[in-house]
Amino acid sequence: MGHKVAVRVSPVIRKDDSTSIMALELTRASDDASVDDINATAFSDNDNKLNLSSYLGTPSIYRPGAGASGVKLLDLGSGRVWSATDGGGGFMDLTPGEKVTSYLSFGKVDTVTVYVPMAGFTTVSILEAEATKKANINLDTAQTELDKYPNPATELAEPVAIERYTRALDDSTSTKAGGKDVTVTLASDVTFASDSADLTPASDTQLQTVSGQLAQYPDGGTLTIVGHTDDIQDDAYNQALSERRANAVKTRLEQITRLDKWQTSVTGKGESEPKIKETTDEARAANRRVEITLTPTGGTTPRNNATASPGSGGKVPDPQGPVAKGPEGVTLTSKGTDTSGEVTIALDHVTRTGGYLLGTLTCTVKAGSTGAPLQTLLRDPQTVLANQRDEEGSALPTFYATDGLTLIAGGERIFPADYQEADLEAHIPLTELRVSDHLKGGITTICVTWPDPGGDTITLDHPEGKYSPKGTAYRLTDIPVKNS
DSSP states (O other), rough: OOOOOOOOEOOOEEOOOOOOOEEEEEOOOTTOHHHHHTTTOOOOOOTOOEEEHHSSOOOOTTSSSSSSTOOEETTTTTTTTESSSSSOOOEEEEOOHHHHHHHEEEEEEOOEEEEEETEEEEEEEEEGGGGGGHHHHOHHHHHHHHHHHOOGGGOOOOOEEOBBBETTTTTSEEEEEEOOEHHHHEEEEHHOTTSOBBTTTTTTHHHHHHHHHHHHTTTOOEEEEEEOOOOOOOOHHHHHHHHHHHHHHHHHHHHHHHTTEEEEEEETTTTSSSOEEEEHHHHHHHSEEEEEEEEETTTOSSSSSSSOOOOOOOOOOOOSSSSSEETTOOOEEEEOSEEEEEEEOOOOOEEEEEEEEEEEEEEEEEESSSSSEEEHHOOOOOOOSOTTTTTTOOOOHBBBBOOOOEEEEHHHOOOOOOOOOOTTTSSSSSSSBBOOOSSSSEEEEEEEEEOOOSSEEEEEEOOTTTTTTTTOEEEEEEEEEEEE
């Protein structure tokens, strides 16, 4: 967050069959600006100590927060992510010139890319325990440091699937893909005539998105089609309507694509499973939907292409703010309650790795600013107390996240890749989770992992939304895609 810190990442050491250890050495530059000179909301009596665990630790009271426990290990070839089960190093309060090492514990790890928040991505070797001298890691010292802090979260030892979430640019469909299945949600207000199971002309565009997903998996699998309604009519009426709508979708799908490799089931849930438990017009519109779930034989890694096929969700919307090529960047004025500053946001390129794109944006705050808030320039402008999927229970870990950095391609808005840990109900995006400071100057690195839509260039779009202040929308175009 505007400070200069050197990060050295060790190889991963397999301590035993179930535990892996790695170390991060963090050194604050001897000429780094003081905390008060950078952060408009800093405490003036902090003795110029930069608390690194605020940015590299896990932003949740339910997780081990010590040290750099927010670091993730990614297997981008198989689409998996490991979270730290424990972290050592405390709050990592550094004055200029000081150094600290944070030891991290993970489960059994395979080939990995290391994601260090606000630093970047790097691939490291995996060594057996007898090779620790090569990595300059003393496993006894590492364990002693790890034992100083809360009990390890052993439920995080197993990796979980990296998932994909996209929305059609016209909001007619959304698609989420995990390790086992893909679900396409059709907005019923687009699919059907009002209070009817009659398909509209626009429904074919929605169903082409489903057809494109089915084509990715030529071996087939299981396919479930489930209709949902709002709560306006009585239970029996809504149940019957949801069943008729689900059957209408199946019938039309059979006409536009082959389903012979798919074991298909059709059900209706009526009003019994609302997506949003409210009675506003907006909530009821979201609850009127048909969900189509593919569980492909052999998993959700596409068979026919390196990446999933694009949707057909409308033309690219007009930009709502300044536009520039990614490497050149856009400059915006970001305002807080009583602070402001100029921020230049740029993305030089992204790196293609195993079906994903890795990007590191730079946010440069003009020296002399009174305090520029970065969060409003980076967060999802459609949500505040929820994540990018608008799931309940996600407010705490994603409140300061940079989950509004979306790509637009193939008629879809592509959100940062995300994952769901073993004991969480909501998904966590693979991007920064703690961007809350108001900065007077300096450069901040924002890391993002996106699903790969294909192509030689990408477009990044941060749109306006119902929760975005004026002047926070922008678009970066012609961002080169480089192979890893």
